[in-house]
Amino acid sequence: MGEYLDKGLHEECGVFGVYRQSDAAHLTYFGLHALQHRGQEGAGIAVADGKTVRCRKGKGLLSDVFGRNDLDGMTGKNAIGHVRYGTAGGGEVENVQPIVSRLANGGALAVAHNGQIANAAELRKELEDKGSIFWGSSDSEIILHLLQGTKGPLIEKIKQACNRLDGAFAFLILTEKNLYAVRDKNGLRPLSLAKQGDGWCVSSESCAFDIVGAHLVRDVRPGEIVKISAAGLESCFYTEETSCNLCAMEYIYFSRPDSVLERQNVHGVRRECGRLLAQEDLDNFFKADIVVGVPDSSLSAAAGYSEAIGLPNEMGLIKNRYVGRTFIQPTQAQRDLGVRLKLSANVPVVRGKRVVLVDDSIVRGTTSKRIVALLRQAGATEVHLRIAAPAIKYPCFYGVDMSTRAELASASLEPDVLAKVLGADSLRFLSVDDLKQACGCQGLCTACFDGSYVTPLYSNKI
Ligand SMILES: O=P(O)(O)OC[C@H]1O[C@H](OP(=O)(O)OP(=O)(O)O)[C@H](O)[C@@H]1O
Ligand SMILES: NC(=O)CC[C@H](N)C(=O)O
Ligand code: SF4
Ligand SMILES: [Mg+2]
Structure with a gap:
């Protein structure tokens, strides 16, 4: 953060995603713009067109990473994006999100995470001992490695991965065809869902919905996994032991005054x-x-x-x-x-x-x-x-x-x-x-x- 004024409190990351929207990448850019206060170290957007997932990301503000024409080639109706202030791992580009990878079955997926995994050191050691090679040093990458190590359809893999993670996580997963929104069982970090025409939006804060013309529907619930696909919206929980403990500093300092968190x-x-x-x-x-x-x-x-x-x-x-x-x-x-x-x-x-x-x-x-x-x-x-x-x-x-x-x-x-x-x-x-x-x-x-x-x-x- 040497390029910025020495701030007392640093923001957290912001995540934003859209499903079934023409011009998904541009909408994600505008959504992230409304979340820029949550992270200024790095920014990225991943877009899916049904066949592939493409990602562009870099260090700095959104406007440093994306020039006038940089989104033109990023076609597709589903997208996720991230603005980062790192809390685990350095500011290097490897740690900037979304992080894109391929599962053993060949499916591409991109992950954008807000929060910090409390048992990251223990999980990383366990995964490395089993043969995982990490690309960067952020805790967020652990999510991808956990998914790779589990069995069944992706929703089952996500459930199993979440049951290994402890701490704060609100994350989005974009696959070639679908979008998933996940919130930890304690609801530490915010994540909201909105309707936009016949599509959907997900965001760390509802202020980003207003800018793209979406309408807040509800918060993603603690412990909930929301899958958005051609079949519509499906919801399940990875555990029954849930409670809402939203970070008080979201209200006090981090979130924008026009956001609505937990109503x-x-x-x-x-x-x-x-x-x-x-x-x-x-x-x-x-x-x-x-x-x-x-x-x-x-x-x-x-x-x-x-x-x-x-x-x-x-x-x-x-x-x-x-x-x-x-x-x-x-x-x-x-x-x-x-x-x-x-x-x-x-x-x-x-x-x-x-x-x-x-x-x-x-x-x-x-x-x-x-x-x-x-x-x-x-x-x-x-x-x-x-x-x-x-x-x-x-x-x-x-x-x-x-x-x-x-x-x-x-x-x-x-x-x-x-x-x-x-x-x-x-x-x-x-x-x-x-x-x-x-x-x-x-x-x-x-x-x-x-x-x-x-x-x-x-x-x-x-
Ligand atoms: O006691 P300190 O370590 O100085 O931290 C506390 C200060 O940090 C934040 O402001 P900041 O200047 O970071 O940003 P803001 O302009 O968004 O309020 C917060 O609003 C307090 O003013
Ligand atoms: N502030 C955040 O939510 C950061 C997410 C993640 N822990 C990272 O460092 O990239
Ligand atoms: S309330 Fe305090 S301890 Fe709890 S998540 Fe927020 S900043 Fe962290
Ligand atoms: Mg201040």
């Missing part, structure tokens, strides 16, 4: 997090002048906080929308300037004001520290930091780039100590109970807040 609109959840966060300040007769959200991901929470507490929600920080990719290998001085390149304080708005600064999360604390300093330099008299998520204290082994406790600011520092380190006058987080209430869905993974992991940890260490 909850992401903007609505964030706004409710902000409202609930304000409650304790209201009860304590907390005094401030304005509420400022950190653009863009905290704006919904700031709106909810401001509504509940009755203070104006002001545009005290401005984001430069053209910052994303900046310079290759920035110098340390340029890194230090990072937040100024991305965010500027709106001086006339914050000067002389007691500011409630609302952000969605603190991971390493770098962003908050820089923004608090920025507001003070702009003349804010007080800066009270309010985080619309609980304190992150434990690593994630399910596909989010927070892998050691040492890098997490809240793992070792209580809020009042952390407030001092960040230069804020006060600091409060949302409680886990309030987060669950705001998300309103039946189950939620909250492991990085409370250490309640929904799978065994295998060789991963807390």
